[in-house]
Amino acid sequence: MEIGVIGIGKMGYNLALNLLSKEYRTVVYDINRDNLKDLDKNGAIFADSIQDMAKKLNRRRIIFLLVPVGRPTDEVIEELTKYLDKNDIIIDGGNSNYKDSIARYEMLKKLDIDFLDCGTSGGVSGALNGICSMIGGDKEVFEYCEKIFEDISVENGYLYTGKAGSGHFCKMIHNGIEYGMMQSIAEGFELLYKSDFNFELDKVAKVWNHGSVIRSWLIELLYNALSEDKNLSGIKGIMNSTGEGKWTIEVALENKVPVPVIALSQFMRYRSLESDTFSGKIVAALRNQFGGHKIEKQ
Numbered sequence: 001m002e003i004g005v006i007g008i009g010k011m012g013y014n015l016a017l018n019l020l021s022k023e024y025r026t027v028v029y030d031i032n033r034d035n036l037k038d039l040d041k042n043g044a045i046f047a048d049s050i051q052d053m054a055k056k057l058n059r060r061r062i063i064f065l066l067v068p069v070g071r072p073t074d075e076v077i078e079e080l081t082k083y084l085d086k087n088d089i090i091i092d093g094g095n096s097n098y099k100d101s102i103a104r105y106e107m108l109k110k111l112d113i114d115f116l117d118c119g120t121s122g123g124v125s126g127a128l129n130g131i132c133s134m135i136g137g138d139k140e141v142f143e144y145c146e147k148i149f150e151d152i153s154v155e156n157g158y159l160y161t162g163k164a165g166s167g168h169f170c171k172m173i174h175n176g177i178e179y180g181m182m183q184s185i186a187e188g189f190e191l192l193y194k195s196d197f198n199f200e201l202d203k204v205a206k207v208w209n210h211g212s213v214i215r216s217w218l219i220e221l222l223y224n225a226l227s228e229d230k231n232l233s234g235i236k237g238i239m240n241s242t243g244e245g246k247w248t249i250e251v252a253l254e255n256k257v258p259v260p261v262i263a264l265s266q267f268m269r270y271r272s273l274e275s276d277t278f279s280g281k282i283v284a285a286l287r288n289q290f291g292g293h294k295i296e297k298q
Contacts, residue, residue, distance in 0.1 A: 002027070003148060004053045006076055007066035007094070008035040011120070014127035015066060015093070015152065016044055022151045027056045050076065054083035061088040062145060066120075069096050069243065077104060086112040089141060093118045093133075097247055098169035105137065105164035114141040117164060119171020122154070130154035134174075136167030169251075176248030176262040179241075181218060183265035189222070193231065202226035239272040 002025035005016050012028075013035065019026045020043045028039055029047040036046055047053035054061065061084060067073045073096055080090060090113065092101060101117035108115045119134035126132065133153050135142055142149075142160045149158040161170050192199045205223035209215045225232065245266040252259040271277070287293040 004063040010124045011127045012066035029053045050079045064091045089114040091116045093120045098165040101168045102165040117167040119167045133158040134167045134170040136161050172244045175244035179245040179265040180261040239269040241269045
């Protein structure tokens with residue numbers, strides 16, 4: 001089989017290597033050609049442009065996108081529509097909003113171009129060694145591409161989730177859950193760190209990952225990080241977010257489903273971006289006013 005991959009960042013680079021290791025004829029393109037470094041030595045074919053990629057792939061073309069979400073994804077799809085033919089397939093493997101995926105599916109349907117939205121989990125190591133994928137779109141299109149998803153995913157690690165948008169919706173909820181799990185781990189380890197006991201946090205993470213109820217890949221990754229830096233002293237406590245947690249909360253509000261853990265974990269990410277909040281000043285001032293509590297001066 002053959003496939004095109006557009007967007008050769010960390011994920012796209014490793015996904016291309018994954019495909020090449022499965023002997024796919026893989027055509028790659030990135031707006032920054034430096035990102036393609038050495039992929040040709042592994043057998044990849046470089047495209048000079050999106051148009052050139054379309055020329056280098058045989059019909060029924062399959063093109064996998066790992067492009068930044070939002071407008072960049074729209075721009076790539078708009079460019080692709082100039083060169084693709086009826087029944088060619090675009091797979092969006094980025095973390096797009098599921099509503100955007102539905103809109104793209106409907107737009108491409110009018111042009112007789114097929115579209116699958118693929119929620120992709122497993123990080124950069126998964127992209128290389130086997131992702132977990134959740135795929136939405138027309139079933140016939142999924143079945144045509146199923147061998148690809150089977151090959152690039154871990155064993156039992158891919159699922160056809162149903163109609164267009166469902167793959168990215170499923171990944172969105174996955175990431176909301178991930179936010180909550182990471183926040184609870186962070187809070188627990190902060191309590192260990194600030195306790196009167198002299199815990200070696202890396203060893204706690206290691207033992208918890210052997211037989212405990214909370215053993216997980218996240219705990220394993222934390223052990224790796226703590227092994228390199230015992231108290232994470234070289235890291236700022238800033239937690240950025242890419243949108244999926246916020247989207248999960250918005251869907252929860254639309255459906256009147258309470259998700260307090262996910263919501264609070266999202267708010268804590270926003271809180272981590274500020275070192276001296278105005279709301280904190282308000283509370284400190286009020287405590288001083290009614291109780292005479294000490295105010296810490298700048």
